Amino acid sequence: MLAIQSVSLFAGTKCLLDNANLTLHPGQKVGIIGRNGVGKSTLFKAILGQQTLDAGQIAIPANWQIGYVQQEDLDSDLSALDYVLSGDTLYYQLINQLKKAEQQNDEAAMVALHDQLDHIQAYQVPLKAEQLLFGLGFEKADLSREYRAFSGGWQVRLKLAKALMQRSDLLLLDEPTNHLDIEAVAWLEQWLAAYSGAVLLISHDRHFLDQVVTGIALLEEQRIAFYSGNFESYERQRSMQLMQQQALLDKQKQRMQHLKSFISRFKAKASKAKQAQSRVKALERMEEIAPLQATNPFRFEFFNPDHLPDPMLQIEQVGFGYEVSKPLLHSVNLVLRAGDRIGLVGVNGSGKSTFLKLIVQELKPQTGKLFYAKGLKIGYFAQHQVEALDLDATPVQTLLRNFETITEQQARDFLGGFGFSHDQALSPIRHFSGGEKARLSLAVIVYQKPNLIILDEPTNHLDMDARDALDEALQAFDGALIVVSHDRHMLAGIVDQYWWVHEGQVSLFHGDLDAYLQQRLLLLKQQKLAKTEADTLTKQPGLVEESGLNKKQQRQQNAEQRKRLQQATQTQRKQLEKVNKQLVVKQQRMDELHALLADDAIYQADQLVQLNKLLAEQANCQSQLDELEMAWLVLEEEIEEIVKKFD
Missing domain, CATH: 1.20.5 (Single alpha-helices involved in coiled-coils or other helix-helix interfaces)
Structure with missing residues (x-):
């Protein structure tokens, strides 16, 4: 187990931890929470040996491998797939040695290396890497693209995938949901819940913590306080303490x-x-x-609008694309009514941010029109606006420049509700953290007194207290909302309906957020097989038309083609059906085990035998799940190979 014993940590002269203690058992998953600046990331560095302890010790079993997201900024020429595969260092080293042996025609070395690769089940490793990449939102065409060709946000995802590929007993994750869309977050929840090793997870995302962890470690007042159970259980326990x-x-x-x-x-x-x-x-x-x-130091409050026009916005036949030949959105028709509270969902790259920029007129539609109601006032928050703050200005100067009627004292008073003390309100923005800059941008929006608020990932860099304050302010806001967020807790509290950006369209999704995510996760599991079949069936009619056959003959030949394809893959499909049924049974048992391990009582001293028994069963069940999922992928590959023969 990992034992943090009487640890003290300093950052310069500031004491972060003083005589702090925490124990992590094999397979246990613990969320690390606390306000920004209390030392969460520094504690991770200490566990990795990158930060010197000022007192105490951190004991880690000698045979434990630690997985973590490496922060180096590589200008790598590796493909996305190879970059992620390099996370499995044992596999990657053996493969490179094998390539060298093949170049030198060293048969003895080749035989020995093949034996070692068989021993570590190397045939499963590339399939696991592909599964990780698909789960984190990458497409098949992305696998061969160079790492350096991706944007910063997608490089963060690749680094996360590389960390998950590591053969680890303990996984350290620091805010892993930042830069992920809500679909990828839902997938990561499932992956971590099924992971057999121990996890220490820094996060400000309530729902994510609820789904993954079985314990909460609160860093506060230079100590670590442990609470068994998930985040909801922690809140109840902590609330009872404070009431006393x-x-x-x-x-x-x-x-x-x-x-x-x-x-x-x-x-x-x-x-x-x-x-x-x-x-x-x-x-x-x-x-x-x-x-x-x-105890929350923040108190945001959106002013109620003076005027609520209805409808606020009408979108008619709107289309847009950054390349004329590749429209991103087409023929979008929607109406935004006064008081609508919209969650905008869709995978990264589908056009969510582009759609918002069209609404706020940062982009102009190439087709169609947007009709704005008289008196509509939009408050828009996006990361690029945070980055556009004048770093040499102070928060007070920022408000004075944006609003002519506000006095310096009014600006100071107003900023106090957003957590800016007297000194901070008069300090240059250049020295602020990402969360402080985000809070300042929100303050500017609030003071505009908008009747439509549009937020594009507002919780990135905000700690839990700031998220709570924003959540409460948005709940009380009487105007309309459009929100893009990977924070399911926030969406569940403030959103009434969802607009889905999908295949060039933006349409009302008939269902709640859980229904949407269940659909996305199901599609993720089926996308590879469905795509290969669809490609084959759509290609065949083109070949038939070139041969000069009439429409009836085309239909007959297409039907015969589908029949032959069904017959050729019949054995694999039956096996797939069997594997799917087994996967359902095992996943249900994993869910039951997860619920049992989330129970506070199981971590009492008299329950250690039962705890170890449950952890062992969870590890065994996960191993069986891994084998079934691998069998599922192998069958998919076999079907894909058969399909290719019909092309």
């Missing part, structure tokens, strides 16, 4: 009253809102954790 602190009682009562008033007001509207019940439940749950919320 008399110093918080008055503030807690005031906070509870505010929440009760808001919930009561919202319920009156909720009967007419789509999918409102989930939001009401989320708000009611806030009552349980009100003492925890009372």
Whole structure:
């Protein structure tokens, strides 16, 4: 096990940890939480031996391999697939040695290396790498592209995939959901839940933590406090602790009253809102954790709009593409009504950010029109706006430049609600963290008093307190919202309906977020097989037409082609069906084991035997799942090879 014993850590003269302790058992998954700057990332560096301890020790079993995301900025000429494969250092070294032996025609070395590769089941490694890349949103055509050809955000995904490829007993992940879309986050949740090793995970994403971890380690006041269970369990335990602190009682009562008033007001509207019940439940749950919320240093509040035109925006036959020959969006028709709360979903690259830029007129449509209601005022948050802040200006100067009527004292008072102290409000932005810059950009938007707020990944770089404050402010906002976010907790609390950007269209998705993600994950599992079959069947009619056959003959020949293809792959399909059934059974058992390990009671001293038994079963079950998934992929490959023969 990993044992952090009486550890003290300093950053310069600032004490981050003092006599801190934490124990991590094999297979245990623990979320590391705490406000920005408390030392979470520094603790990871200490575990990796990259940071010297000022006191105490960190004991790690000698045979444990640690997997982590390497931060070096490589200008690599490796392909995406080879870059990820290099994460499995044992496999990658043996493959390179084999290539060298082949070049030298060293038969003895080749035989020995093939034996070693067989021993580590090397045939499974490339398939695992492809599965990781597909899960993180890459397409088949991306596998052969060079690492350096990808943008920064996609390079982050490649680094994550490389880390997941490592043969590790302990996985350290620092904010792994940043730069992922919500579909990739959902896939990563499943991957980590099924991972048999131990995990230490830094994250500010509540839903992600709930789905993955069985314990929470809170870094606060230079100590580490451990809470068994997932994040929701932590919130209840922590809230009860805070309720017992008399110093918080008055503030807690005031906070509870505010929440009760808001919930009561919202319920009156909720009967007419789509999918409102989930939001009401989320708000009611806030009552349980009100003492925890009372400690939040941030207090955002969006001004209620003076005017709510209805409809706010009409989109008619809008099309756009960065290349005329390759339209990204076409014939989009939508209406945004006053009070609509929209979650914009779709895989990375589908056109979500482009669609938002069309709405805010940063881009002009190539076809169609957007009709804006009189009095519409849009507040737009996106990462490029954060990066455009004048780094030499102070927060106060930023507000004074943007709003002529505000006084310096009003600016200071207003910025205080966004967590900027007197000194910070007068400090150059250049020295701010990513989260502080994001909060300042949000402050500028709030002061604009918009009636339509558009947010493109607003929670990146925000810690949990800032996310909570933003979440509450958006819940109370009376205007319309359009939000792109990978934070499922935020979306569930503020969104009533979803617009899906898919295959050049933006349309209403009939269902909630869970239904959407289940559909995406199912498509992800089936995409490889479906694509190869579709390619074959769409190619055949073209060949038939060239031969000069009439339409009836074309249909007959296409039908015969499909029949032959079905017969040729019949054995593999039957086996696939059998494997799929086994996968369902094993995944259900994994879900049951995950629930058992999320129970606080299992980590009591008198339950250690049962805990070890469950962890062993989980590891065995995961091994069987891995074998079944590999069998599934092998069958897919066999079907693909047969399909190619029909091309």
